[in-house]
Amino acid sequence: MAFFTHQVCRGFSSSAVRNVVIKHVTVIGGGQMGAGIAQVAASTGHSVTLVDTNDDILKKTVKGIEGSLKRVVKKKYADKPEAGEEFIQKVLKNVSTSTDAVSVVQGSDLVIEAIVENLKIKQDLFSQLDKAAPAHTIFASNTSSLPISDIASSTNRLDRFGGLHFFNPVPMMKLVEVIGTSATSQETFDSLLNFSKTLGKTPVSCKDTPGFIVNRLLVPYLLESIRLHERGHGSKEDIDIAMKLGAGYPMGPFELADYVGLDTTKFIIDGWSQMEPNNPLFAQSPMLNKLVEEGKLGKKSGEGFYKYK
Ligand SMILES: CC(=O)CC(=O)SCCNC(=O)CCNC(=O)[C@H](O)C(C)(C)COP(=O)(O)OP(=O)(O)OC[C@H]1O[C@@H](n2cnc3c(N)ncnc32)[C@H](O)[C@@H]1OP(=O)(O)O
Numbered sequence: 001m002a003f004f005t006h007q008v009c010r011g012f013s014s015s016a017v018r019n020v021v022i023k024h025v026t027v028i029g030g031g032q033m034g035a036g037i038a039q040v041a042a043s044t045g046h047s048v049t050l051v052d053t054n055d056d057i058l059k060k061t062v063k064g065i066e067g068s069l070k071r072v073v074k075k076k077y078a079d080k081p082e083a084g085e086e087f088i089q090k091v092l093k094n095v096s097t098s099t100d101a102v103s104v105v106q107g108s109d110l111v112i113e114a115i116v117e118n119l120k121i122k123q124d125l126f127s128q129l130d131k132a133a134p135a136h137t138i139f140a141s142n143t144s145s146l147p148i149s150d151i152a153s154s155t156n157r158l159d160r161f162g163g164l165h166f167f168n169p170v171p172m173m174k175l176v177e178v179i180g181t182s183a184t185s186q187e188t189f190d191s192l193l194n195f196s197k198t199l200g201k202t203p204v205s206c207k208d209t210p211g212f213i214v215n216r217l218l219v220p221y222l223l224e225s226i227r228l229h230e231r232g233h234g235s236k237e238d239i240d241i242a243m244k245l246g247a248g249y250p251m252g253p254f255e256l257a258d259y260v261g262l263d264t265t266k267f268i269i270d271g272w273s274q275m276e277p278n279n280p281l282f283a284q285s286p287m288l289n290k291l292v293e294e295g296k297l298g299k300k301s302g303e304g305f306y307k308y309k
């Protein structure tokens with residue numbers, strides 16, 4: 001259920017929106033990001049419905065959340081294993097699953113989309129949800145690289161649409177980028193900022209520009225690392241060691257690209273190179289393209305630049 005503060009809604013089309021205190025969250029996409037977002041929301045007392053395309057994926061996602069929670073409690077409840085187990089069960093009770101996004105959004109204050117990085121697929125999803133969700137429900141995309149305004153254009157709730165960009169692995173990474181478009185209402189933006197804080201994260205405000213802040217800097221760096229290797233100027237192992245020990249990064253660029261997912265990395269650079277074909281920062285990488293074509297998508301598929309068990 002939603003609760004509203006009694007503020008005046010300034011100059012936006014919706015009559016239904018005030019600052020929404022978010023209690024029930026629908027997370028769409030149970031992959032790496034959706035699982036992490038659902039886990040963190042459920043751990044901070046929100047009731048969460050997690051949606052994916054089939055029950056096998058959802059079972060795997062919930063198992064993954066349980067595994068991640070075990071890692072969290074191992075540290076947090078090191079001296080009190082029973083309290084740790086109790087915490088895990090409490091969190092898991094806050095999570096339900098569904099393969100029918102349209103039916104579950106009816107009870108949601110916030111929908112966070114974390115499906116494949118493809119504009120048309122995201123637009124199709126939101127267009128359907130827009131017809132089913134209550135007026136007060138805020139929609140947010142976790143897109144890495146697509147304009148939020150383009151995704152939102154498939155709906156009639158432009159004032160109640162924003163970006164919530166989390167980082168991988170969500171349980172560990174403290175940042176959330178909150179993105180407002182020119183049509184996002186102040187009330188929606190504030191609700192998203194407040195929600196990020198209730199998750200224990202630190203939000204930063206971003207404009208709806210390509211890659212927001214982090215990815216606009218990070219993705220060209222990842223691609224330039226791959227190009228450096230393609231030019232024969234360093235092995236991937238040496239480049240990874242160099243950036244960890246020479247620049248203090250927790251992962252080298254090849255480890256990180258594998259961790260993010262090579263398909264997602266390629267989706268990002270494909271979109272930007274189409275938008276600005278002459279920008280050398282957004283140039284394609286034959287090596288990245290080949291790996292994705294071979295289904296080597298990084299850690300999640302068992303092989304990318306490196307092999308994983
Ligand atoms: C593409 C986009 O749109 C945006 C993005 O997300 S870009 C990617 C941003 N992310 C990064 O840059 C990540 C960089 N890497 C790191 O910060 C770290 O390597 C890391 C936090 C992922 C792992 O830390 P690490 O010290 O290198 O490795 P590791 O020993 O496995 O983990 C340390 C602890 O982190 C915690 N941890 C790591 N992953 C976890 C997870 N998924 N769930 C819960 N806990 C986790 C655990 O407590 C773990 O301790 P245990 O080994 O006892 O389980």
Ligand SMILES: NC(=O)C1=CN([C@@H]2O[C@H](COP(=O)(O)OP(=O)(O)OC[C@H]3O[C@@H](n4cnc5c(N)ncnc54)[C@H](O)[C@@H]3O)[C@@H](O)[C@H]2O)C=CC1
Pocket residue numbers: 028029030031032033034051052053057113114115116117118121125142143144145165166167168259260261264300
């Ligand atoms: N991987 C990363 O490091 C980050 C990714 N992102 C963004 O988050 C989104 C998801 O990325 P990942 O979790 O890495 O992808 P992923 O490939 O791990 O998971 C995507 C999930 O969405 C599901 N899905 C696809 N279409 C669907 C639909 N129509 N309805 C319901 N479920 C559907 C898939 O079955 C899959 O389980 C992308 O937009 C990506 O750009 C954002 C931050 C970091």
